Amino acid sequence: MALQASFLPSALSARKEGKVACTIKESAFLGSSILEHHKSQFNAPVLRTKRESNHSVGVVKAQTTAVAAPGLNQSAVHGKKVLRKGVVVITGASSGLGLAAAKALAETEKWHVVMACRDFLKAEKAAQSAGMAKENYSIMHLDLASLDSVRQFVHAFRQSGRPLDVLVCNAAIYRPTARTPTYTADGYEMSVGVNHLGHFLLANMLLEDLKKSDYPSRRLIILGSITGNTNTLAGNVPPKAGLGDLRGLAGGLDGRNSSAMIDGGAFDGAKAYKDSKICNMLTMQELHRRFHEDTGITFASLYPGCIATTGLFREHIPLFRLLFPPFQKFITKGFVSEDESGQRLAQVVGDPSLLKSGVYWSWNNNSASFENQLSEEASDAVKAQKLWEISEKLVGLA
Numbered sequence: 001m002a003l004q005a006s007f008l009p010s011a012l013s014a015r016k017e018g019k020v021a022c023t024i025k026e027s028a029f030l031g032s033s034i035l036e037h038h039k040s041q042f043n044a045p046v047l048r049t050k051r052e053s054n055h056s057v058g059v060v061k062a063q064t065t066a067v068a069a070p071g072l073n074q075s076a077v078h079g080k081k082v083l084r085k086g087v088v089v090i091t092g093a094s095s096g097l098g099l100a101a102a103k104a105l106a107e108t109e110k111w112h113v114v115m116a117c118r119d120f121l122k123a124e125k126a127a128q129s130a131g132m133a134k135e136n137y138s139i140m141h142l143d144l145a146s147l148d149s150v151r152q153f154v155h156a157f158r159q160s161g162r163p164l165d166v167l168v169c170n171a172a173i174y175r176p177t178a179r180t181p182t183y184t185a186d187g188y189e190m191s192v193g194v195n196h197l198g199h200f201l202l203a204n205m206l207l208e209d210l211k212k213s214d215y216p217s218r219r220l221i222i223l224g225s226i227t228g229n230t231n232t233l234a235g236n237v238p239p240k241a242g243l244g245d246l247r248g249l250a251g252g253l254d255g256r257n258s259s260a261m262i263d264g265g266a267f268d269g270a271k272a273y274k275d276s277k278i279c280n281m282l283t284m285q286e287l288h289r290r291f292h293e294d295t296g297i298t299f300a301s302l303y304p305g306c307i308a309t310t311g312l313f314r315e316h317i318p319l320f321r322l323l324f325p326p327f328q329k330f331i332t333k334g335f336v337s338e339d340e341s342g343q344r345l346a347q348v349v350g351d352p353s354l355l356k357s358g359v360y361w362s363w364n365n366n367s368a369s370f371e372n373q374l375s376e377e378a379s380d381a382v383k384a385q386k387l388w389e390i391s392e393k394l395v396g397l398a
Contacts, residue, residue: 006287045109048077086215087162088349089114089206091142091199092171094123097223097304099130100342101168105349106136114162116142116153116171144171144198146185147395154205167206167279168350169199169222178269180259187262188394189253192271195276201395210296217355221348222284224301224360225277230375241274243377243387250390261374281360281374283391289381300354302361303372304344306337340367 056075088105091383092098095117105111115125115137123139140156149345157164173194184193203220210218230240243249244263251258260267262275281301288299336344348354348361354369362372377383392398 010276042370049091066147083110085112085136086165086350087112088112088166088168089116089164090170091116091144091202093117094119094126096338097341098168098170099126100338101349102127102168102342102344103130103132104339104346105341106132106352108134109133111136111350113137114157115139118143118145120314121338123361138222142202143185144194144202145190146199147198148185150198152207154202157206158209158251162214163215164206165213165217166211166219166221167203168209168345168349169203169220170345171195171199172223172273172276174270174273176270176273178272179267181255181267181269181272183254183260187252187254188256189272191272192249192253192262192276192279195273196283197281197395198393199280199395200391203283203287204392204395207291207295210297212344217298217350217352218296219298219300219349219355220284220287221299221345222280222301223277223345224281224284224303224378225274226303227274227277230377239268239271239274241271241278241377243275245382246383246386246390249387249394252394279387279391281378282380282387283383284360285358285374285379286388287385289384292357298355298357300348300357300359300361302345302348304341305363320325343347344369 016333079288086201088111090098090102090113093102094117098115102115103111106113113132113136115123115127116140118141118210120139120141127137127139138160140153140160141149171194173191176192182190184190186193186200188197199222203222204295209221210220227237227241230242242263245264245364246262248259248264249262251264253260255260255267259265261272262279284301291297292299344361344363344367356371359367360372360374389398
């Protein structure tokens with residue numbers, strides 16, 4: 001029986017014991033990791049002396065200036081220092097990995113999670129079912145299949161008055177059995193339009209908000225996938241990902257003037273998803289190259305493991321949905337629950353030891369995080385720049 005799923009033996013590729021960069025206890029982030037990481041800031045007095053030199057007389061005079069450490073409530077200058085909650089926006093947080101990460105972060109009481117979702121009622125019910133305290137989350141409408149909706153979300157978020165400390169581009173569409181393409185409100189093939197172009201516009205528009213944040217660590221995280229990496233076993237399960245020369249993307253992915261596929265080939269629903277994940281990983285690296293040095297923002301991607309029971313597979317054939325979870329649990333040993341994957345994404349959001357920028361994070365069988373290696377195409381700097389330039393035109397930024 002041929003299971004042509006893009007997520008088969010995914011965990012086998014993640015067993016790179018020799019590349020373990022650090023060992024993360026998943027509960028460590030749930031405590032006071034941010035406080036410990038910035039202990040020196042919080043122990044220092046809020047008032048400090050600044051020396052100014054008088055060049056004409058050579059006299060040094062003392063001047064006291066009130067300076068609040070990053071992430072501190074400004075009103076705390078005259079009283080007790082208080083670390084404000086971090087604010088993280090997570091797309092697609094009404095189910096699966098996004099919901100699990102939102103729950104893990106909200107339970108720390110150190111984060112306010114903005115659940116950016118297409119279905120408001122579904123998101124509210126999901127948050128309540130997960131036991132999330134109301135003061136730790138809010139829900140805002142975002143439909144990544146509409147660039148106008150992305151712009152409206154950014155405007156509404158700014159009107160809310162909340163700062164932005166972390167953005168997680170998590171939402172994704174996967175239609176492996178689709179024989180014909182469907183299109184976004186702007187006329188782009190749906191998988192690439194939602195998974196890549198919608199997130200591309202969102203990330204670019206919210207960069208300014210991240211730059212303004214006074215939080216100790218600001219991060220922009222884009223979910224990657226093992227299926228887009230052809231240097232892995234799972235990445236070589238047909239149909240293989242590949243962007244070619246981007247001729248389909250440059251033509252608009254509209255199925256009329258050009259192919260609905262990025263490489264200009266015949267439509268394949270499973271490949272469209274995998275191609276969009278290459279775009280996600282290339283975009284993360286291009287963001288890192290363009291903005292990290294000047295802004296200090298951490299740009300990262302991750303593969304949290306094979307979440308075989310996630311709703312991402314809801315459009316796959318019933319037999320696959322039946323056999324895939326036990327296959328991952330008992331054959332590949334690569335099965336990861338939604339809760340565990342949510343904890344891993346939460347680590348990338350807030351753990352100080354995962355602050356390095358430009359990294360594609362993975363976890364080994366001992367739940368230790370490591371810097372995984374991207375495939376040759378998913379780390380092609382020239383292709384990343386070309387992808388960026390074409391994407392700018394398609395979303396109206398150029």
